[in-house]
Amino acid sequence: xxxxxxxxxxxxxxxxxxxxxxxxxxxxxxxxxxxxxxxxxxxxxxxxxxxxxxxxxxxxxxxxxxxxxxxxxxxxxxxxxxxxxxxxxxxxxxxxxxxxxxxxxxxxxxxxxxxxxxxxxxxxxxxxxxxxxxxxxxxxxxxxxxxxxxxxxxxxxxxxxxxxxxxxxxxxxxxxxxxxxxxxxxxxxxxxxxxxxxxxxxxxxxxxxxxxxxxxxxxxxxxxxxxxxxxxxxxxxxxxxxxxxxxxxxxxxxxxxxxxxxxxxxxxxxxxxxxxxxxxx
Ligand code: PAF
Numbered sequence: 001x002x003x004x005x006x007x008x009x010x011x012x013x014x015x016x017x018x019x020x021x022x023x024x025x026x027x028x029x030x031x032x033x034x035x036x037x038x039x040x041x042x043x044x045x046x047x048x049x050x051x052x053x054x055x056x057x058x059x060x061x062x063x064x065x066x067x068x069x070x071x072x073x074x075x076x077x078x079x080x081x082x083x084x085x086x087x088x089x090x091x092x093x094x095x096x097x098x099x100x101x102x103x104x105x106x107x108x109x110x111x112x113x114x115x116x117x118x119x120x121x122x123x124x125x126x127x128x129x130x131x132x133x134x135x136x137x138x139x140x141x142x143x144x145x146x147x148x149x150x151x152x153x154x155x156x157x158x159x160x161x162x163x164x165x166x167x168x169x170x171x172x173x174x175x176x177x178x179x180x181x182x183x184x185x186x187x188x189x190x191x192x193x194x195x196x197x198x199x200x201x202x203x204x205x206x207x208x209x210x211x212x213x214x215x216x217x218x219x220x221x222x223x224x225x226x227x228x229x230x231x232x233x234x235x236x237x238x239x240x241x242x243x244x245x246x247x248x249x250x251x252x253x254x255x256x257x258x259x260x261x262x263x264x265x266x267x268x269x270x271x272x273x274x275x276x277x278x279x280x281x
Contacts, residue, residue, distance in 0.1 A: 001079070001082060001083040001086075001087050001088065001089065001090060002088065002089050002090070003079060003089075003090045003092065004089055004090070004091050004092070005091075005092050005093060005094060005097075006097075007093065007097050007140060010052075010089070010091055010140065010141070011140075013089065014141065014142065017049070017050050022048075022049035022050050023047075023048040023049050023050070023144040023145075024048055024049070024050045024051075024052060024141065024142070024143045024144055025044035025045070025047055025048035025050070025051050025052070025143055025144065025145045025146070025147060026044070026051075026052050026053075026054065026137065026138070026141045026143035026145070026146045026147070026170075027040045027041055027044050027051065027052070027053045027054070027146070027147050028054045028056075028133075028134055028137050028146065028148070029053060029054065029055055029056075030055070030056065030057045030058065030071065030188070031055040031056075031057060031072075031073055031074060031075065031078050032071070032072040032073065032074050032078070032188040033055075033074075033077070033078045033081050033082070034186050034187075034188065035178050035186055036149055036151065036177070036178040036185075036186040036187070037053075037149075038081065038085055039175050039176075039178050040147045040148070040149055040175045041053060041082070041085050041087060041147075042085075042175075043147050043173060043175045044145065044147045044173075045085075045086070047144075047145045047147075047171075047173065048143070048144055048145055050088045050089075051086075051087050051088055051089075052087075052088065052089040052091050052141055052143065053082055053087050053089070053090055053091065054091045054092070054093070054137050054141070055075070055078055055090060055091070055092045056092065056093055056098060056133070056137075057071050057073060058098075058129060058130070058133040059095065059099075059103055059129075060099075060103055060106070060108075060125075060128070060129030060132055060133060061125075061126050061127075061129030061130045061133065062126075062129070063123055063124065063125060063126060066123070067189075067192075071188070072188055072191060075092070078090070091141070093140075098133065098136055098137075106132065107132070108128055108131075108132045109128070109131040109132045109135045109162065109166075110127075110128045110131060110132075111127065111131055111158045111161050111162050111165075114127075114154070114157060114158045114161055114249070114250060115127035115128060115131070115158055117154070117250060118154050118241055118243060118245075118250065118263055118265070119154055119240070119265055119274065120154075121240075121241070122240045122241075122265065127154070127155065127158050130155055130158070130159070131158060131159065131162050134146075134159055134162070135162065135166075138163075138168060138170050142169070142170075143170050144169075144170065144171065145170060145171045145172075145173050146159075146170050146171070146172055146173070147173045147174070147175055148172065148173070148174055148175070149174070149175055149177065150174045150175065150176050150177050150276070150278075151177040151185045151186075151187065151274065151275065151276070152274065153174075153247075153261060153263060153276045153278075154250060154263065156172070156174045157249065157250055159172050160172045177275070177276075179205065180202075182201075182202035183202040183205040183206060184198075184201045184202045184204070184205065185204075185205065185273075185274075185275045187273065187274075189271045189272065189273065190271065190273075192269065192270040192271035193268065193269060193270075193271050194269055197236075197268050197269045197271070200235055200236055200237075200268065201268055201271075201273060203231075203232070203235055203237070204232070204237070204264060204266060204268075204273055204275050205275055205277075207228045207231055207232060207242070207264070208228075208262050208264060208275060208276070208277040209277065210228070210231075211224045211225075211227075211228050211242070211244075211262050211277075212262060212277055212279045214227075215244065215256045215260075215262075215279075216256070216279070216281065218256075221244045221253070221255075221256065224244070225242050225243060225244060228242045228264070229242050232264075232266050236268060237266040237267065237268050238266060238267045238268075239264065239265070239266040240265040240266060240267070240272075241263070241264065241265055242262070242263075242264045242266075243262070243263050243264075244256075244260060244261075244262050245260065245261050245262075245263060246258065246259065246260060246261070247259045247260060247261040247278050250263075256281055257281050258280070258281060259278070259280050260278070260279055260280070260281070261276050261277065261278045261279075262276060262277050262279075263275075263276040264276065
């Protein structure tokens with residue numbers, strides 16, 4: 001595996017692959033890699049000849065008072081895992097290579113409406129930061145496919161919309177959420193949980209499953225959403241939202257029909273956890 005920090009060196013390698021007709025997949029990450037990221041890498045390998053994994057803790061997607069400084073950074077461990085998985089390039093750019101004019105003066109990419117809903121209501125500018133960095137990474141690497149996790153389902157829908165609307169040539173793929181044995185979605189932020197919180201965290205997914213079953217049994221969306229928020233609050237979570245949406249565009253469904261998704265974001269101690277569950281009637 002090559003570890004590349006320099007954009008010119010990356011470009012040279014990409015040109016070589018391009019000349020022999022090899023396809024490229026990009027897996028954008030913020031590092032601190034876990035099993036979930038490795039499953040994205042597997043999907044990437046299955047869909048292209050070469051895989052580039054970017055590791056960049058993107059400052060523009062963190063709000064004031066969020067965990068940009070504390071976000072876990074484990075570069076050596078990440079490199080070992082990626083090398084073991086047969087990844088071709090670990091691309092670890094410096095902030096000045098991604099934002100040459102500095103973060104404040106940088107050009108932004110924004111997908112309206114979708115970016116303002118759900119997590120966007122609670123983390124203003126978060127998705128603008130995500131689309132602004134992913135657009136740059138896609139332009140730098142020009143991959144045939146890029147892979148994102150379904151745990152961040154809103155992010156995936158926004159990036160798909162961006163790619164479609166801006167006529168990008170990269171196919172945006174998603175990989176299913178990986179869970180631990182108790183059902184908790186694997187995330188870098190799980191390490192902020194205390195031992196006691198780790199025991200109650202799987203309730204998030206249990207609440208999603210319970211809500212899905214009630215919706216399929218004919219209960220109303222409003223009733224199911226408010227009961228779930230009550231359950232989460234009673235067990236120590238502080239819920240930002242618990243919401244039933246259409247999975248295609250995250251719009252609010254009038255009734256329980258078609259392809260739906262239930263999305264939740266809730267704080268438990270220092271960790272802000274998100275999860276979702278897709279289902280079909
Ligand atoms: O999902 C993430 O880890 C980040 O939002 C991403 C897509 C790497 C952009 O910084």
